[in-house]
Amino acid sequence: MLTQTLAELSRDLKARKVSSAEVTSAYLARIQRFNPQINAFITVLQEQALAEARAADARIAKGDAHLLTGVPIAHKDIFCTAGVKTSCGSKMLDNFVAPYDAHIVTRLKQAGSVLLGKTNMDEFAMGSSNETSFYGPVKNPWDSTRVPGGSSGGSAAVVAARLACAATGTDTGGSIRQPAALVGLTGVKPTYGRVSRYGMIAFASSLDQAGVIAYTAEDAALLLSVIAGFDPRDSTSVDRPVPDYAATLEQPIRGLRIGVPREFFDPGLDRRVAEAVQTALSIYKKLGARVQDISLPNFGLSVPTYYVVAPAEASSNLSRFDGVRFGHRCGNPVDLMDLYTRSRGEGFGAEVKRRIMTGTYVLSAGYYDAYYLKAQKTRALIRRDFLEAFTHVDVIMGPTTPTPAFRLGEKTDDPVTMYLNDIYANGVNLAGLPGLSIPMGFVDGLPVGLQIIGNYFDEARMLGVAHQYQRETDWHRQVPKGFE
Secondary structure: OOOOOOOHHHHHHHHHOEEEEEEHHHHHHHHHHHHHHHHHEEEEOOOHHHHHHHOOOOOOOOHOOOOOOOOOOOOOOOEEEOOOOOOOHHHHHOOOOOOOOOHHHHHHHHHEEEEEEEEEOHHHHHHOOOOOOOOOOOOOOOOOOOOOOOOOHHHHHHOOOOOOOOOEEEOOOOOOOOHHHHHOEEEEEEEOOOOOOOOOOOOOOOOOOOEEEEHHHHHHHHHHHHHHOOOOEEEEEEEEOOOOHHHHHOOOOOEEEEEHHHHHHOOOOHHHHHHHHHHEEEEEEEEOOEEEEEOOOOHHHHHHHHHHHHHHHHHHHHHHHOOOOOOOOOOOOOOOOHHHHHHHHHOHHHHHHHHHHHHHHHHHHHHHHHHHHHHHHHHHHHHHHHHHHHOOOEEEEOOOOOOOOOOOOOOOOOOOHHHHOOOOOOHHHOOOOOEEEEEEEEOOOEEEEEEEOOOOOOHHHHHHHHHHHHOOOHHHHHHOOOOO
C-alpha cells in the first residue's frame, strides 16, 4: 500500500479497504528504518500522527471525509506548525517552537491529512543541494552519494523513499521543481500569489511560493485544490476562484501548442538530458500536440538577476533574527552590539551569511541603482519575454535541470557552479509564473525531469498536460532500489 499514489490511497481509505491508522503506522515504521540512511526528517511526530490517523478514521466512518482525510504527509520545516519545532534548517531556529500554524498547514489539517513530521532543508531555503542544513545533508534515495536537490530536498527524499505519501515545499528559484526532478517525482510551483505565504518563513518575499511534491500530477492536483485560495493575512495573496484541478485532468491535449525555448538548450545542458526532452516531446506529438521553437531573449540573464534580487530581499527578511525576540542567542553578551553580532554569527551558516552580505551590498548607498534597480528592470524584461511567448503557445517545455543529481560535496566549494544548477528554473520565479517538473527518464541510473511552464493562473492546463504524459509513461512509478 505504500507504493500507491495519493489518489489511489485516498480511494482505498474512503472505501475503508485500509485504515489511516494502519497506513500511518506503516509509514512511521519505514521512517524509523530508512530515515537514518537519508537524513530527510528533522522532526518525526509519531504520537501526534497516530492520534490524527485515528481521528481521520473516525471522520471517514461518519462519512465526513475529504479526499485527503487520513493521507499521511510531511511538511517542509519552513512552515510554522503550532507546538512543533520549526527550524528552517538553521541553528538560528533550532530552539523555536511555532505558536501558530501556517496557512498551508491549516488547510491540510482541515482536510484531515495526517502529519508525519517536518522535513530537512537547505538553511532558510538557501541552496540547491540540501547540503547547507544545520542538521546535515540529505541523501538522494536513488544514490546515497548524490544530492537530492534543494532547498526542498528533504521533502523530495521522503516521498521518493516512500516515507510519506506527499510533502509540501517552497520554491524561490526552483526549490520544488529541481529536487523533484533529481529524485523522480512531480513537483509543482503555483503562480505567485495563488497559495498564501502566511506562516512560511520568508527568504525572498517577491519570489517565494509554496507548493507540493508528490508522485503524480493527479496527486498534485488534489493537494493544490486544498492549499490554493485567497488569504487576507497575506498581502500578496490573490483573490481569485480556485478551480477543481483534478476535474480537468482528462481533457485531451490535441492541438496544444508547446513552445520549446532555444535558450534552454545551451552548452551546459547534458546531451542525454536533451535527448530525454526530445523523447518526451515526441510523446506529446503522438497525442496531437504541436511543438514549436520559441525564444526567450533575456532568459540567460535569469541567474545573475535572481542572485541580486533574492539576496537583497533575504538581507532584509533575516534582519529580524537578532537574538532579542526569538531564535538563537549567544551566551553572556557584553552589550547590545555583541548580542547582535555573536548571535547572528553563531546562528547562521556560511551560505546564509554569503547571501546576507551580498544583499546588503547591492542595497547599500551608491550601489542600489547599479545592481538592485538594474536587476528589477531586467526582471521586467524576462517577464515580458514570457508574456510574448504565451501569445503564441499554451505551455513551455524544457529540461528542469542541466544534469542529473551531482555528488555530495561536488559543488560546495564553488557557489557559482552550484547556482547554475537552477539555470532553467530561476526565470519562472522572477516572472511569477507557475511551473512543474515531472519524471521523464534516467541518465546513468538517476532520474531527470521535464519542466512544464504555464501562463498565469493556468495551473489546471499545466497539470492536465503533465497528467496526459503520465498516462503514457511509467517513469513516475519507479521506486529507488532498496526502498521498494
